[in-house]
Amino acid sequence: MIKEKTTMSGMQASPMNLASILEHAARFHGDQEIVSRLASGEIHRYTYREALRRSKQLANALHAYGIQVGDRIATMAWNGHRHFESWYGIAGQGAICHTVNPRLFPAQIRFILNHAGDRIVFVDPAFVVLLEEIQDELPTVELFVFLTDKAQCPETTLKNAIDYESFIEGQSENYDWLELDEDSPSSLCYTSGTTGDPKGVLYSHRSNLLMAYACCSADAFKLSAMSSVLMVVPMFHANSWGLVYSAPMTGAKLVLPGPHLDGANIYDLVNTEHVTFSAAVPTVWSMLLDYMTSNNLQVPALEEVVIGGSALPRSMLVRFKRDFGVDVLQAWGMTEISPLGSLNRPMPATLKLDADAQLKIALKQGRPMFGLQMCIKNKEGQELPFDGKTPGRLMVRGPWVVSSYFKSDSVILDSLGWFDTGDIATIDPHGFMQITDRAKDIIKSGGEWISSVDLENAAMNHPKVALAAVIGVSHPKWEERPLLLVKLKPEADLGDVELKEFLSTEVAKWWIPEDIKFVQEIPLTATGKINKVSLRNEYIADYEADS
Template sequence: MTGAMMSHPLNTSDILKSAATRTPDQLIISDLPGGKRHRYTYKDALSRAARVANLLGQAGIGRGDRVATLAANHYRHFELYYGISGYGAVVHTLNARLFSEQLQYIINHADDRWIFLDPEFLPLLETVADQIGSVERIVVLCDPDDMPTSEVLTLENYETLLQDQPEAFDWPRLPSDAPCGLCYTSGTTGNPKGVLYEQGSTVLHAMMSGSSQYLDFNEWSVAMPVVPMYHVCAWGVPFSAPLYGARLVLPGAGLDGASLQQLIEDESVTQGFAVPTVWLNLHNYLQDSGKRIDTLQMVGVGGAASPRALVKTYDELYDVFWMGIWGMTETSPLATAAIRTPAMEEMTPEERYELQSSAGRPMFGVEIEIFDESGRPLPHDGVSRGNLRCRGPWILAQYFKGEGQDKFIDGWFETGDVAVINPQGYLRVVDRSKDVIKSGGEWISSVELENAALHDPAVNEACVIGATHPKWDERPVMLVTVKPGQLLDESKLRETLKQKVAKWWLPDAIIQVDELPHTGTGKLRKVELRDEYRDYLLHDQKTD
């Protein structure tokens, strides 16, 4: 016997169609180059997405064909999300911060047929112009008057192509497991691997991640995804925000503190989403400028561990709730969150900061577990550290083209994170497995050391890597940047660290640097730093 409900697969086009019907006048606001700001409604976005879909159909793009974007956070990129996926093709978001070799590999691996790109990314694409044979057309996302020229690529203008297309489209009812999006991992330990998202899983993720169990969107919300739309769909916010009728503020490429503060103030942003570095830079700007972010109520922070010192700063100085979150490209990407709860209101501030700086608890649909090296589950006691695995309806079952099969174990996805889970179910990622430092057979968490360093008032940012040691195999080396106008006192920093971590964890060297390298999404590039400082202690005469 089977149930008696209608077979009605969920499609991404349903989200925008619903938004254009239920909240037709809700705004999407985009910060554009040259100080321009664009405004239009969900109803406008649906008609423009329909033009995109008609263009693809007229040009012979097939169901499941990959159509790439190389663009920042703005309204044209938003309508491409829906026009391409709603048509039945696959939106492949290319990371604008990739090296040319990585970009070439990913475009060819995906067999991209078209690329829609922002003018500022044209020089990057030109570096691989003769090595991307699958690409048939390149469309520039700008007004006709702003079209760039190229000696090596044939370019077409987006607005010119759309102007003669109909504003209505007969959106197909696609199977739930039809592909709709493609995003590649960072590839820090080999070639990037593709994650192919499905129509149904993307809608389910939007429904749950936008709910009160996670981002808590509604028609009063003014949501600003600072995380780039080329990075796991800006954490799914371009899907979850319209599903719940929230206003969207898209910051373009302006991720600096001044630009974000201006947007928050001008557009009354209530919720923002970015990696910790972005909120650190905004804090530094606010301290220097004396400006305010009075409308901001919550920041969702993922992509790296949440520094407890910043959680406290945002609470005490700005009355902003810092919500630690966790997810990956492979989890669509949101999986766990430290949402505000009634129980938190009964806690002391320090107890609350402890939970807010964690990755939180899984939302409905996501299961997490930690395992030892033999594959045995470990207790949720807040102490036991294990390899984090997860499973659920929007979590990857296999990589694009069947790669990376070793990551899938007994129905679980092996995340590559080392984590603890406390008795209340809160997850804390203590390190990436490749970043944990093995010293004398014992493990040292680089993340915990970095967070401890931020309690020193002079430290702006810290990065800890494992350096080769003649006796202990590896020992930690700490690299720090210092806040403007401050001086680093190493002895005071070491005293601060002693209050936060075990004595044998203390770094063998503390090195002040002018800056630390970051990825395009604000994560530390530890691979580069390990390469540079791997033998540092072997040349340090003070090392034991």
């Protein structure tokens, strides 16, 4: 068991092993459910108490295999009970749980697995073919563990493959979690690598635990044992926004959707499991809203949803509240900050404002929780005022902010320890931060700045628009002008004249693009964001603007 130590202050110093979260959940919320939708569509139910026992079986299996402290073990899987317990079984016994995004290109996955030096890959059967294609280029991988039982185990050409249930079968349900230095690495997640190779962010037991504490606070996710949490955000996406730790920390019911992220399946889980809280990217919520509207459905238990990954469209916030009585909270974060940085909840001062002013504030990315410092700086490194108007580079620092990338000697902090997020933002006098653009995406037209994010959101406020993307294209007179790419909703009919008229009520006149292209698809990255690199490659090279 974890031993207690004393310090110079006379207070106990308990090492922060993440396994203590699941120990607490099993002891004090042992009968609380973890509900998973399997790939087959069936529902699996068990409790925190059972999850702890199986995590200890996994820890014993890893020890018997020869896994040492600091070894990297990859997971490539959707949100399910086996994936959940593997996080605790791996990190609790001193290894590093390396989550791999299966939506990445095979070349990126190969790079990530090799760069991490993973010894074992835990994988959902759905991704076996992907690994078969690259297995001969993975020299460090010794074993593949399919996150299923023997009956559902797929036929495969992967060498040294075993199903999860056989791997832990016969192992003891007793395991003394290692007493680790709290700064010991616990998990590893790579950025999506939209420019250059993906970069690894190595989290510690301490950083993840502190971030989970912050997520639970009333000004963040506000979770408790009364909550029923649908964890839509994938566990391979930036620590699942901390929910994989904060939900069991509070004893909340945890609902895991597996690969079934369409509107019908999400609605079914929300309704049958009495979900009160959930978090996902806008595309998931768009599918749910359309499904509920088309079928005249309601979600009486659902109280709040958190939206992150990309900016919150105003129309989505309004629809959720007006049509379904659900509050929408916008969050911001990134892989490099474990990942939650800010969340938008109202304050007494903002609630005194009129409805339009409150709506404008609700569309901002929010305020940081205690533990994360935030400021904006100009290109000379000087801090800028919190006036809600002056844009600058968004900088953060704190105990769950990256200090260096895995296996990299590059300096990524300034002389005062600030990490440059790459975002351009403003911060208002109440501390509400608003992302105005990525530094590489902001458009300079005639010496003035145009926010691609704001212009995209304005277009998406049109009821016929499903998705919008804006990139800067060269212009002989204005240096750059925005090019708006629009994907319409099914069977919608919209012309550029009508859309420009709509935009004239949403943004400044000089922001309105001269050129709008209606497209069948807009490419997304592996994390569901608009792939600006792909769009630039497709449209900028041969683009000719009218003067």
